[in-house]
Amino acid sequence: MTSCPYIIAFNQMLSVQVEVFGLFQFIIKAGKKKMNITSIDYLLLFQFLLLSIKLPFPTMVDAIVTDLLTQLGSIAAQQAQQEIKLIAGVDKEVQMLKDGLRIVQAMLNNAEERQASDVAVKLWFDQLKDVYYMMDDVLDTWNTARIKSQIQKEEEEKNDKSRAVKKVGSFLPSLSFCFRRVKSLALRHEIGHKIKTLNETLDKIVKDRVTYGFDLTKQHDVIEHIKTTSFVDVSNIIGRENYRGDLLSNLLGKGSQEDRKPQVISLVGMGGIGKSTLAQLAYNDPEVQAHFQVRMWVCVSEPFDQCKIARAICQELDSESPHNITELQSLLHKICDLIRGKKFLLVLDDVWTEDSTMWEPFKFALEYGAKGSKILVTTRKYRVAERMGSVHIINLGVLSDEDCWLMISKIVFFDNDQHKDLEDLGKQLANKCKGLPLAAKTLGGLMRNKRSRDQWKNMLDSSLWELEDFEKGLLAPLLLSYYELPLALKRCFSYCAVFPKDYLFSKDQLVLLWMAQGYIESKVKTEMEIIAGEYFENLAIRSFFQDFEKDESDDKITRCKMHDIVHDFAQSMITNEFVAIDGDMELEIDYKSVHHLRLKFSKEMLFPVSVYHAENIRTLFLLSDEIDYNFNMLISNLFQNFRCLRTLILDCPIKKIPDVVENLIHLRFLLLSTKVEIEELPETICNLCNLQTLCIDNCYCLKKLPQGMSKLINLRHLIFDTYAMTQFPRRIGRLISLRTLSHFIISGKDDKEGCKLGELKILNQLQGTLRIQWLGNVVDVCEAKNAQLKKKTHLRGLYLGFEGEDENDRRINNNVLVLNDLEPHPDLEYLEIYDYQGTTIYPNWMISLMKLKTLCFFACPKLKGLPPLGKLPFLESLSIIDVDSLEKVGVEFLGLESIYKKDNIFPQLKSLKFSFLKEWKEWVGIGGMRNEEINGVTIMPCLQDLTISRCPKLKVLPYFLRTTPLKKLVIFQCPILGERCQKEIGEDWSKISHIPNIKIDWKYMQTDDGECDA
Structure with missing residues (x-):
C-alpha cells in the first residue's frame, strides 16, 4: 500500500x-x-x-x-x-x-x-x-x-554541486x-x-x-563623420602677422643691460580675440625656443591662487617637483632655486586680478633668473597689464571682415572648391562675427557641411543673432552651432563643463566618460568607443575644442583644451545640473536637480552636509590634498546617499575604499588617482556589474585586485599602472567585453588563486597596448600557445616581461619556448621584451612584423646576439638596453641575405639607442667594408638620432654612419669610443663630422653652425 x-x-x-x-x-x-x-x-x-x-x-x-x-x-x-x-x-x-x-x-x-x-x-x-x-x-x-x-x-x-546529489523524489x-x-x-x-x-x-x-506645440516628427540633421586631419587651425595664420612680429621682437630683444628684473610684456584684448593663440605661436617659435634656456606656461584664470600658480611654475621647471608642498614661501624658494642663473620665458595666460599685492611675491622670486628673462601676460583687462608692471603692452584689435571671411572660407571649403555662389552670403555671415577669430572659427565649423544657398540664408536669418550675448559677437555663433547638434552630441559637449577651465582633456578618457553617462547612441556592429570618437571629432571640427596635441605616429588627436568662453557657454547649458564646491562654503542650491558635483575640501573645512541632499548626482569628483580620520566615514556616507552615480573620480589620499561601494549599482566609470594610497580593493566592488571602466592611475601601493573580478561582465577597460602588484585574479578570461587590459600578471606556480597565461585565450577584442608580466612563472609552456595572441587583431602594442620567482635552467629553457609561442598578430606596431633569459632571440614571427614601428630589448642579461631586424620595413625606433652578454653587432643584425644583392637595410629607422652594454666591443657593417653602398646596399638611410651610452668596451663605429642623415649623436661614458670621436683628431671623426649636433659626455663637440660649444 x-x-x-x-x-x-x-x-x-x-x-x-x-x-x-x-x-x-x-x-x-x-x-x-x-x-x-x-x-x-x-x-x-x-x-x-x-x-x-x-x-x-x-x-x-x-x-x-x-x-x-x-x-x-x-x-x-x-x-x-x-x-x-x-x-x-x-x-x-x-x-x-x-x-x-x-x-x-x-x-x-x-x-x-x-x-x-x-x-x-x-x-x-x-x-x-x-x-x-x-x-x-x-x-x-x-x-x-x-x-x-x-x-x-x-x-x-x-x-553548489550538492544539487546533483538530491534525495530520490x-x-x-x-x-x-x-x-x-x-x-x-x-x-x-x-x-x-x-x-x-x-x-x-x-x-x-x-x-x-x-x-x-512641439512636433515629435521633426527630423534633425545627422552629423556625418569627418576626418579631423582635413582641417587646419587657420586662426594661427590669418590677420595676426603684424602682432606676431611685434611680440617676437619684444621677446627676443636684449633690453637694458642694467635691468636685472625680468621684463613683463602683455597681450590685452577681449575674450575670443586670439590672445592665447598668439602667445602660443610665440612660445613655440624656433627662435624663441633657442633664445631661452627654460620656458614655462601657466594658466592663471580666476581666482588668482598663489600656491596653485607657484606649484604650476615648479612643475613646469621640474616635472618631479613634489605636489604636496602647500606653503607659498616654500614654493617660492623652490622657484628661486630652479631658475637661478637661467634665462627663462614665463607665460601667464588669462590673468584677471588687479590686486598687485598678489603678484609681488612672484616678482621678487623671478628676479633670480638671468638677464634677458621675459614674462608674457595675456589678459582681458588693460589695468591688469599696468598693475603687473608691463614694459610693453600689445592691444589686440579685431579682425577685418575680409579676414573673418577668409578664415571661414578656409574652414568651410577645405577641398579648395570656393563655391562662388555662396560668397555673398558668406561675407554677410562674416560681418556678424564682430571681428572675433573664435566666432569665425565656430561659424566656419558650423557651415562646413552646408552647400546650398537655402541653408546659408536660413543661418543668416536666424533670430539667435538678436540675443544679448555674454561676450560681444560670440553667443550667436556658439548657439547656432550647438542647436544644430543632435541631442547626444549636445550632452557630450555640455558635459565638458564639469571639468575646470584650462583643463587638458584626454580624448580617450573623455570618450569613456561619455559612455559612462549613457550619451552614446548604439549602432549595430559598431563599437561604442568608435561612435564616441566620432562624436569627439565632430565637436572638434566645430571649434568647440582647441590646442590639439596629436600622436606622431598616426596624426590623431590625443589631448586638447577648451577656450574659456566656450567653457562658459557649456556651463550655461547645464546651469542647474552642475555644482562645484571648494571649501566649506554652503550654497543655496536646489540639490535635487544637481547631476554633476565637483567637491574639493581640506581637513580644516566644515563639510557642507547639505550636499547629502544631492541624491540624483551622476558624476562625483572628490578632490583633496589631505584628509583626517573622519574621511572614511564621510566617503561611506556619500556612497550610501549617492546611489545614482555613473562616474566616480577619487583624487584624494584615501587608504581604503569602503565596502558600501557596492551600493553604487549604476556606476560605469571609476578612477582612482595618483593620490590614492590603497593596497587592495574591496571584494564588494565586484558587485558593480555595470562597471565599464576601472582606471587606477599610478597607484603605486596597490598589490592585488579582488578575486571576484570575473563578475564584472560589462567591464571594457581595466587600466592600472602599479609596480607593487604581483597577483592577478583567476578567471579574468571570462571578461569577454574587455577592450583595454593594460597589464596581465601571471601568478607563481604555487599560487592556486592566481591567474595563468591561458586566461588570455578568448580575450580577442583587446585593443591598444597589453603588458604581460612574470612570464618567467609559466610552468606549462603550452599556455603560451593557448593565449592565442595572434588572434588579437586589434592589439597595437605588446610588452613581454619575463620576470620569474626563481633562477634555474627550467626558466631559461621555458623563456625561449614561451617567446616562440607568443606570436602576435602581424599588425603589431610596438614590441618590448624585458628580462628575457635566453641566449638568442630568434622567433620566426619577429621578422614577420611588417608594421612594427618601435622595438626595445631591455634587461636581457644572457643574450649574445641580435635577431635580423634590418628587413622590418616600417621600424622607426630601436633600443638595445642592459644586454650584458652582447659582444658584437654585425651583419646578422642587418638581416642581409647577400652583399651582392641590392637591398635597403632599416629603411625607415630614425632613432637607434644602445645603452648599458658592458661587454659590447664590435659594431661592424657589411663585413667591415668601407664602402657601405657597394652593389646598391643602403643602410639606415633615414637615421636621425643615435645614442650610445655606458658601453665601456666599444672600440669603433661602423663606416656606414658616414652616409646616414644623422642630426644628433650622443656618446656617454664610452671612454674608448669617446676618445676616437674627438673633433678633428679622433680616428672616427671622419665618420661623424657631418652630424650637426654631437654631444660626448655632456660636452657639445659641434653646434648647428659648426662652432665648437664645449
Missing part, C-alpha cells in the same frame, strides 16, 4: 506545506529586518512560493491562496489582486517605459532651443529633464537586477533559489510602483507638449 502513487503524492503535499510555511516565516523575519514589506507583500511572496513549487495537486494552491485572501478581508484581497496584476505586468511596463524614454529624448531635443528664450518652456523643459533622469534610473535598476540575478544563478550552479528548490525569486518579486513590486508614478507624471508633461 505504501507504494501507491496517490499516497506518495499526498505525503509529498503535506511535506511541501510544512516547508512553504517555514519559508514564509523566514521571509517575514528577514523582511522586518532588511526590507520594507507590507502585509499584502507577504501574501504575494507566499503565493509566489506556492506557485514556484511543482505540487502534485495544483488546485490545492488556489484553495490555500483563496483561504488566506478571505482571512485578510475583501478590501485587502482586492488590493492584493491589483498588486499581483501590477507585478505580473512589469515586463510589459518596462518595455513601454523604454519607448517613453525615446519620446522624452525627442521632446528634449525639440524643446532645447525654445527654452533659451521662453521662460515657460524652460520650466517645462526642466521638468522633462528630471523625468528623463528618473526613467533612466528605473530602467537601469531593472536591467542591473536582471544581470545580477543571472550572475548569481551561474555562481550557484557552479559552486525530492522536488523542492534550494533555499537560495527561493530567496532569489523572492528578491526578484520584491523588485518587480518596487519597479511596478515607480513606473506607475512615472507614467502619471509623464502623461501630464506630454499633454503640456501640445500646449507648447
